[in-house]
Amino acid sequence: MLASLMAAAVSGCAVGPDFRPAPAPDVSGYTPEKLVSPNPGPGGPRVAAQHFVTGAAVSARWWSAFKSRRLDDLIRLSVDHNPTLQGAEAAIRVAQFNAQAQRGISFPQLTANSAPSSQLFSNNLSSDPASQLKYGLYTNQLTVSFAPDIWGANLRAVESLDAVTEQQLFQLEAAYLALTTNVVTTAIQEASLRGQIAAVQSIVAIERNLLAILKRQFNFGQAAQVDVLAQDAALAQAEQLLPPLEKQLAQQRNLLTALAGQLPSNEVPQSFDLASFRLPANLPVSLPGKLVEQRPDVRAAEANMHSASALVGVAIAARLPNITLSANGGSSAYRLAESFTPGVGFYTLVASATAPVFDGFTLYNKQKSAEAALDQAEAQYRATVITAFQNVADALRALQSDARAVKAARRAEETAKASLDIVQQQVNLGQVNQLAVLNAQQTYLIAAVTRVQSEGSRLTDTAALFMALGGGWPAACKASDWRQCADR
Template sequence: MTSLNHLRRRAAAFALAAGVCGCAVGPNFEPPPPPEATRFTPERTASPGNGQHFVEGADVARDWWRAFGSKPLDDLVRRAIAQNPTLDAAEAAIRVAYYAAEAQKGVSLPQISANSLSQSGVASNAIPSDPATQLTYSLFTKQIIVSFTPDIWGANSRSVESLEAQTQIQQLRLEAAYLALAANVVATAIEEASLRGQINAARNIVAIEKELLQLLRRQLASGSVSGADLLSQEAALAQAEEILPPLEKRLAQQRNLLTALAGQYSGDEIAETFDLRRLTLPRAVPLVLPAQLVARRPDIQAAQANIHSAGALVGVAVAARLPNIMLSANGGSSALNFGQLFAPGTGFYVLAASATQPIFDGMTLLNKQKAAEAGLGQAEAQYRSVVINAFENVADALRALQVDARAVQAAAKAEEAARRSLDIVRLQARFGHVNQLAVLNAQQTYLQASIARVIADSDRLSDTAALFMAIGGGW
């Protein structure tokens, strides 16, 4: 990261120099003003409650995922950041953009090259009656060529400015990749924990179904129940067991995804496992202000840098329509014999200056300028779209957390009521005081309530992680 920080400092320094350059034609970049919105939702955002609240304007830690209180999760996120090839590719993209800008800077400097020419030939006679009289000669020429094109209208400085903005975009994409990778690991880990919870709930109801099936078999032997009751319970057991294979398949796929996010091959599965009981719900959730969001989200900053790049290209297009001057000089020596190459009288030099002005080009340059101006308008519209989408992301996460708080509370009550009902029905079934339909209904209700409770808990964790990502993490 040290080399990347060096590149960033160089890019920022040149961007500042380009911004204060008064001789460059075209629009000078000015950051778009922050949006006038003062809130993310129509009404003032209320804390979700049920053990969780928002802290407006609070700072967000770069390692925000530690708020979930899981060391395995912290270890996995850090390993993913260290090993995931997506980040390596993003860092390489920064270097590509940086060196492209550095290469363009060289155009503003004098270009110097050396030329060496050695040739031999035979002069033609008008009537070659005697080939021996034809002149055979050699010519040796050594020269230095210098050319320089003054950047009168700032065409090259604008080109460099655009490329520097592209470098900044790649840097911001790297930050966005860090944020997205961390959020994906957290979301996938929570999904794994949710699936494990659902599997445990399904296995728990399967165990209850098997217990009741054994009871019905004993009661059938004693004539207390009919064969139809036994068959109904066997069908209920089979239905409960059908739930497990799809959940187990999804769990295996989530494990594969986590392994890939950690930058490892699927055969080298990660050692960390995740359980909802070992993930802590962040109680105090930071919530940035709308004006802060623009400065925090890397995608918004990248869209702003794209405006900078597009505006600089307008300057390049304008400069192409203006007069251009080129200065050149070359000097060296030329002789018929290599030993006389540096003798007196063999030297020469040429100084030249040329000026060009496009007169008629079929409207090519004008249309290129209009295309660049349209590109600037497109970049500005894309920036507004990114900002609007960012506000939507935050608003969605806020709404989700407010609903999640109520959903978790309701799911907990429903599961507790279903469990108590099933306990009563199971006890009544032992003494034959309830019919089999009531038993089946109680089992199904408890199974659904248990899985709904797990999903509600995991949704709340996932939506909390989504809010961290929506506000730009801690980059």
């Protein structure tokens, strides 16, 4: 009988909405017009080309497209030791055990109880005032209770917790994607800072050389003191740029070390300059329908919506009648040995049905609260999808602009350097126009730093596109083997 009731409970209906994933947005692209690959334009300095490959798959190890072994090693170190990922792994286990604990409610609950007692009665209760009554009682019981899941309340509760487990897996994926992207972008920023420092140091060396020439000419009466002082001030202004850049570089090193799960005193051995990276030529652009499958934040929002949907069923089931079956059997005797002999047994069979009659609309309002939470989860999902598409569109637009920006920056640097070379020759010949000298130095300084920044931005925006597309996490990857999936 108990087995048949369990089978009926398992096969019974579950009240509440059956969750169905939201369809992918009905769009064919990320921009109003047809997607065009970055084009630096004709003429001018040569700029490395990049091409958008629509529909191409994103590699799980997308950072390998930068062709940097040091970057590969640092990401592997970070994945193995970053405490944020370790915390996300533990969160998955918490959710899994909670779901397993909820599943246990579907089975009969068996409880054993043994209660030996000893009693001594007062002699005032006895007919013989000189005597006292003393006896022991040994009771052993086994209690079985079972609540058939008639309306699927527990089934929905398990469904909700399974969705929470799935959500935690996607949050682990999001943490993994954020970690790898942060390592890549921080390494690129370090390289950019090193390039900016090198550019400023180059300008400082040029300005020192010009200052030495002007001082020599001043000693021979070929230059005015005001020209020497102006050049000395220009040198000091250039030198002022180095300490802030060096501070930022040190902070980037600390950040890389922290991302790798190390303390600042245990700085990571990998260091980066712009020559450490190769600009990826072919950039995959997932189809819109694929994006919602790849983005971990979208999938986590979908899992949250699934959990909220199941909780509506739990709230509805709480308002319906329920049945509880219980059986209590055991033995009772005055001596422990006698409690196992025939004739001392007892049992009780109970079936109870309960139904809420009036509770001040508590359960009704809880159901309405669960339905409102589902509406909230659906709105959050839509907002997450919109943000995902915006991130991809922003990255595409940035890369289209970066190609032109790098070309313009290189042209400006080349022109400024040619102008400065002419001015240096004039200074060497004693043809000093200090205003022209200062302008040429300042123009070249700005152009050289801007060129480095634009090349760093192009690398950073490339990494941002990979992140916006979801990083290529394998769809079949599970919590138990995610590290193996990450190494694919």
